[in-house]
Amino acid sequence: MIESLISFWASLPIALTTVIVILLKIVAIILPLILAVAYTTYAERKVIGYMQIRMGPNRVGPKGWLQPIADVVKLMFKEVIIPEKSSRFVFLFAPIMVLAPALVAWSVIPFADGMVLADVNAGLLFVLAITSLDVFGVILAGWASNSKYAMLSAMRVGAQVVSYEIAMGFALVGVLMASNSLNLSDIVNAQAGGIDNWFIWPLFGLFLVYFISGVAETNRAPFDVAEGESEIVAGFHVEYAGMAFALFFLAEYASMILISALTSLMFLGGWLSPFEGTFLVNIPAIGALFDSGIHWFLIKIMIFLFFYLWFRATFPRYRYDQIMRLGWKILIPVTIVWLFGEMVAIGLGWTPWA
Amino acid sequence: MTFEQIIFYFFSTILISGALGVVLVRNPVYAALFLILSFFTSSAIWLMLEAEFLGITLVLVYVGAVMVLFLFVIMMLDINMDPLREGFVKMMPLAALVAIIIAAEIVLVMASPSFNFDQSVVHAADYSNTKAIGNILYTEYVYPFEIAAVILVVAIIAAIALTLRRRKGVKHQNPSKQIRTKRNDRVRLVKMPSSSTQNRAGE
Numbered sequence: 424m425i426e427s428l429i430s431f432w433a434s435l436p437i438a439l440t441t442v443i444v445i446l447l448k449i450v451a452i453i454l455p456l457i458l459a460v461a462y463t464t465y466a467e468r469k470v471i472g473y474m475q476i477r478m479g480p481n482r483v484g485p486k487g488w489l490q491p492i493a494d495v496v497k498l499m500f501k502e503v504i505i506p507e508k509s510s511r512f513v514f515l516f517a518p519i520m521v522l523a524p525a526l527v528a529w530s531v532i533p534f535a536d537g538m539v540l541a542d543v544n545a546g547l548l549f550v551l552a553i554t555s556l557d558v559f560g561v562i563l564a565g566w567a568s569n570s571k572y573a574m575l576s577a578m579r580v581g582a583q584v585v586s587y588e589i590a591m592g593f594a595l596v597g598v599l600m601a602s603n604s605l606n607l608s609d610i611v612n613a614q615a616g617g618i619d620n621w622f623i624w625p626l627f628g629l630f631l632v633y634f635i636s637g638v639a640e641t642n643r644a645p646f647d648v649a650e651g652e653s654e655i656v657a658g659f660h661v662e663y664a665g666m667a668f669a670l671f672f673l674a675e676y677a678s679m680i681l682i683s684a685l686t687s688l689m690f691l692g693g694w695l696s697p698f699e700g701t702f703l704v705n706i707p708a709i710g711a712l713f714d715s716g717i718h719w720f721l722i723k724i725m726i727f728l729f730f731y732l733w734f735r736a737t738f739p740r741y742r743y744d745q746i747m748r749l750g751w752k753i754l755i756p757v758t759i760v761w762l763f764g765e766m767v768a769i770g771l772g773w774t775p776w777a
Numbered sequence: 778m779t780f781e782q783i784i785f786y787f788f789s790t791i792l793i794s795g796a797l798g799v800v801l802v803r804n805p806v807y808a809a810l811f812l813i814l815s816f817f818t819s820s821a822i823w824l825m826l827e828a829e830f831l832g833i834t835l836v837l838v839y840v841g842a843v844m845v846l847f848l849f850v851i852m853m854l855d856i857n858m859d860p861l862r863e864g865f866v867k868m869m870p871l872a873a874l875v876a877i878i879i880a881a882e883i884v885l886v887m888a889s890p891s892f893n894f895d896q897s898v899v900h901a902a903d904y905s906n907t908k909a910i911g912n913i914l915y916t917e918y919v920y921p922f923e924i925a926a927v928i929l930v931v932a933i934i935a936a937i938a939l940t941l942r943r944r945k946g947v948k949h950q951n952p953s954k955q956i957r958t959k960r961n962d963r964v965r966l967v968k969m970p971s972s973s974t975q976n977r978a979g980e
Contacts (some may be wrong), residue, residue: 436969438780512809544905548833555841559813566806566852574852581849585842605907748952 461491462659513567518670521560573685576658593758611693637682645738683727
């Protein structure tokens with residue numbers, strides 16, 4: 424049976440087998456990602472629940488574990504309502520436009536050494552370019568809904584995301600100066616050799632700027648003026664229902680996980696273990712747990728995701744002018760000063776990370 | 778036809794129909810969307826030319842930033858299309874002339890010897906386009922590059938200075954002053970006898 428399968432596989436043309444393998448890899452990334460999104464919503468409700476001294480969802484399934492499944496089923500069976508005077512094509516196209524970049528960017532993320540769908544030379548630039556497309560879906564959704572609340576929200580998102588993208592890009596410049604490469608695998612490998620080699624130490628300011636801008640880019644609290652329910656109901660997705668709304672939700676959480684993954688890749692050494700090179704790695708049987716591997720990457724992603732939830736439970740929403748002030752007058756100058764310092768350090772040959 | 782050619786013609790078809798859409802479509806927002814599509818597909822064609830830095834930068838700068846602001850402005854304006862279309866026939870000869878001049882310029886540039894397409898260079902897989910551009914930009918062309926940067930900064934400052942107006946009577950907040958407030962500036966603790974003792978005193 425297995426031998427006949429193998430011979431059948433070998434008899435297929437090379438081009439076809441390559442396409443099949445790539446498609447399977449894509450499925451292997453997307454499926455866990457969507458599952459992770461579903462359980463991030465559960466984690467969010469639970470974590471915020473406990474922080475506010477209440478239980479969170481606990482009715483569907485044991486301890487509420489089936490809650491996200493129930494939510495998905497509910498959303499799938501709801502009617503997608505299309506406002507009469509909306510621009511029909513753009514209205515339905517916008518949620519896809521939000522979700523697609525959030526998924527495409529995962530194609531260059533290395534999960535472990537060599538475990539990457541496309542090992543692109545300019546991976547960092549690619550991620551930056553693809554994530555900058557996210558904002559279109561939101562703006563288009565706001566415009567196509569033909570609603571004042573949605574339109575106001577689209578304007579807010581446009582201004583906010585374009586402003587924070589600059590700080591984000593500058594923070595990435597620091598990473599690429601330190602790692603001397605745009606390839607994400609090379610960036611992680613440049614941090615090899617123990618926890619003190621991670622870029623978070625020499626680039627701490629850029630790390631803070633990057634993560635703050637990342638929270639702003641994903642329109643999460645405290646930067647969620649786009650949704651600002653007390654002012655503009657639900658913002659750009661106020662007219663959406665059912666699966667169209669679910670796509671926005673999916674995209675928001677997928678980009679949250681993406682930003683967490685990128686932060687851990689660029690500043691916390693991705694799949695590298697903090698115990699790398701210590702005696703713990705040599706312990707028989709459990710040594711592999713302390714060695715570098717995909718589990719460290721996942722743990723780091725979860726830490727940053729927890730930060731996202733923690734922020735949402737703790738911080739009040741920023742006022743719009745304060746968001747602009749933080750982005751333009753604080754984050755961008757911080758990155759420029761930090762980059763200048765880094766430049767001088769590299770010029771003098773003082774590179775502790777290398 | 779090789780696989781590469783199929784991809785090229787696929788993207789070219791999208792690019793040309795997208796570009797036609799920009800000029801033919803009635804709604805300006807749809808025109809802007811077609812422009813985004815054209816930028817995106819031309820960046821794909823650049824990627825096929827191994828110009829990955831330029832291709833990605835095109836998406837990053839034009840699609841990710843410029844077109845966002847573009848859409849922003851178009852969506853806010855309530856454009857009445859009728860007066861814009863009034864002089865269509867009258868302006869036709871002028872438009873045709875401009876189109877012919879542009880086409881002639883493109884042909885002249887493409888026919889020049891510096892655009893010799895016969896010598897296509899094949900690079901190794903680890904060849905980094907970004908590094909090559911950086912090397913040239915910061916050594917050979919460093920002065921033109923920096924002059925361009927200075928011109929852009931001047932343009933930014935000029936644009937801000939032209940639109941800056943200081944209105945009187947507007948109440949601004951001063952964030953640094955807000956941060957520096959102490960408790961004593963806002964709260965005054967007053968010692969008062971508690972109400973129960975007051976009541977007893979009144980009895």
